Each structure stands twice: as structure tokens, then as C-alpha cells.
Amino acid sequence: MQNIESHATHDLAPDLITEIVDDVSYLVSPPDVCVKVFDLIESNDASARDIGDAISHDPSLTARLLRLVNSSFFNFPRRIDTVSRAVTVLGVRELYSLVIAVSAIRSFSNLPVKLVNIDTFWRHSLYTGLISRNLGRECRILHPERLFVAGLLHDIGSLALYTRQPELMRDLLLVSDGDEAILHQAELAELGFTHAEVGAALAERWNLPEALCEAIRYHHLPAYAAEARIEAAIVHLGETLANRSEIGAFAETAAPETPVDPVVWDILELRAEDFDAAAVIGEAGNQFTDTAGLLLARA
Structure with a gap:
């Protein structure tokens, strides 16, 4: 050795x-969307819509997040159709954690x-x-x-x-x-x-x-x-x-x-x-x- x-x-x-x-x-x-969302969170004055709009600029990430939020992983009683709604239901930092999870798998697989x-x-x-x-x-x-x-x-x-x-x-x-x-x-x-x-x-x-x-x-x-x-x-x-x-x-x-x-x-x-x-x-x-x-x- x-x-x-x-x-x-x-x-x-x-x-x-x-x-x-x-x-x-x-x-x-971290992809640009992660950096943008983190900056919005740290600003303390971003709305759920602001964060949802930032994430929505990455269509692939948005699709995976919404599929995950609507899966048995969470088991919510009602369907969540927008990222902004997901932010409201989950909380800002919890959704950011999921953004990191999805993005990290894509990035580290490179x-x-x-x-x-x-x-x-x-x-x-x-x-x-x-x-x-x-x-x-x-x-x-x-x-x-x-x-x-x-x-x-x-x-x-x-x-x-x-x-x-x-x-x-x-x-x-x-x-x-x-x-x-x-x-x-x-x-x-x-x-x-x-x-x-x-x-x-x-x-x-x-x-x-x-x-x-x-x-x-x-x-x-x-x-x-x-x-x-x-x-x-x-x-x-x-x-x-x-x-x-x-x-x-x-x-x-x-x-x-x-x-x-x-x-x-x-x-x-x-x-x-x-x-x-x-x-x-x-x-x-x-x-x-x-x-x-x-x-x-x-x-």
C-alpha cells in the first residue's frame, strides 16, 4: 500500500x-439555481413565489421536485402543482434541502x-x-x-x-x-x-x-x-x-x-x-x- x-x-x-x-x-x-435560491433565503425578504420562480428556471429540477413532493415520500393529501406551493407547504429551508439533494446527485454523478x-x-x-x-x-x-x-x-x-x-x-x-x-x-x-x-x-x-x-x-x-x-x-x-x-x-x-x-x-x-x-x-x-x-x- x-x-x-x-x-x-x-x-x-x-x-x-x-x-x-x-x-x-x-x-x-452547485448549479446556478442552488446559488440563487440560497441567496434569496439569506436575504430574508424573498417570498415563496420568488423562490419558486428561481427554481422554475430549471425545468428538469422543477419536474423532479414536484414528482418527489407528490410521491409517497411525503404522502400529502392534496396534489401540489407549483414549486411556490411546495415552498409554502414544506418551508423554505426544507425545500432548499430537496433542491440540494436532486442537484447534488446530478452533479456528483459527473x-x-x-x-x-x-x-x-x-x-x-x-x-x-x-x-x-x-x-x-x-x-x-x-x-x-x-x-x-x-x-x-x-x-x-x-x-x-x-x-x-x-x-x-x-x-x-x-x-x-x-x-x-x-x-x-x-x-x-x-x-x-x-x-x-x-x-x-x-x-x-x-x-x-x-x-x-x-x-x-x-x-x-x-x-x-x-x-x-x-x-x-x-x-x-x-x-x-x-x-x-x-x-x-x-x-x-x-x-x-x-x-x-x-x-x-x-x-x-x-x-x-x-x-x-x-x-x-x-x-x-x-x-x-x-x-x-x-x-x-x-x-
Whole structure:
């Protein structure tokens, strides 16, 4: 295995992460519509119509958003026909999170990744997002749709590393043999940082809320999340359960013995012995096909 510890220490990690993010940004920069919507939100005086009009300038994005809002993902009793109405029903920042989700899948799929099956990558990410949102609802977290986005994008840093460090990451994938915890540790040993930190830096470039950036940064180490410990714990649990499923496993094969970090139960105030993992996995499985058809379609 290539050893680059001599020039990839923790002291240099922030600069190296920035370099990687800069290198891939030309392919994965937020589209203009995301920038425009974010600016409108930050202005604090934009109406739902203003935001809806900005999004409507991207017909493909508009169509996917409306299909998603009217799907079983939300199960609203009445059909929502305009983006402006969706803003009113969902809230500005919740709809922005969905804009980010749809746009990020389109943008990050442009990365020339050859080390992993990109369809498997997005299935794992989507399954993690669905479980994270469902757990957020069970834990009565405000705005659980944001947890869907954190789960969906929790591994985007891996795509950047696969693109910028393909030979090293090929070695690390072989060593980890599909175990994400081992991969995380191997990245830290060889690079001085991990895909989670790169992912958080990318999320910051996309103007995701700080809590979601922190959830991505600490989804392997939720106890270390100072400001978003609950969110990080939920994404960690979501990813762990996704890896136990046939559809959402990172390694394409279910790993039913994938352990949960014990601190997660304390953070979420849940009892491991009472937690019905099979039911949680099954609920996400029921939601997966429709949501995947909306978000992961090539069109």
C-alpha cells in the first residue's frame, strides 16, 4: 500500500482537503439555481413565489421536485402543482434541502469514478438517507427531511477521493473488504483525514446547514460531534442499518452483523434491546423503489 503519511499529516489535512475540494469543484459546483435560491433565503425578504420562480428556471429540477413532493415520500393529501406551493407547504429551508439533494446527485454523478459501481454507491446513499429521515421522525427531530439530505450525501467525500486518489483508494478498498469502519480508519492512517471530512467540506461549498455538514463530518464518530451529535448519530445508525440490507449495502452484499457504535444509543436515548432494526430497514425498503425512480433516474 502506498504510504503518504510523511506529507499527509493531520497538520496538513485542512490544506489537502481544500485542495481536493478545489480540484473537483469544476465538476460538482452547485448549479446556478442552488446559488440563487440560497441567496434569496439569506436575504430574508424573498417570498415563496420568488423562490419558486428561481427554481422554475430549471425545468428538469422543477419536474423532479414536484414528482418527489407528490410521491409517497411525503404522502400529502392534496396534489401540489407549483414549486411556490411546495415552498409554502414544506418551508423554505426544507425545500432548499430537496433542491440540494436532486442537484447534488446530478452533479456528483459527473465525477469520473471507476473504482466502485456508481449505482451501488447511490443506492447505499439513498437507503441511508431514507432510514435517517425515518429515524429523525421517530426521534421527533425538527425538519427530518434535512436528515434525508445528510444521509444521502454522507459519502460524497468518497467520490472526490476516488477521483483524486484512485490508486491509494483502490488499495484501501481492497484492505477494508467492504467494511466502512475499516476503510475510515485506513483513510485516516494513510491520508491523515477521511472521506467524511472531505464530504463535510464539499457540503459547506454547497451551503448546506451547519448541522448537516457536522453530521456528514462525524457520521463515523458521532461522539465527537459537538454541535450536531444527534444528527451525526442518526446518520451513523442509518448507514449501519443500510449496510445490513440487501438493497442498501455499501459492499453490494448485506452485512447483517455490522455493529452500531454503542454511544449512539445513549445519544438518541434509545435502548438497543428494544430497537426493531428489521422494521426500520423494512420501512425504508418500502419507500426505496419509488424514491429511487424519482431521484436516481438518468434523465
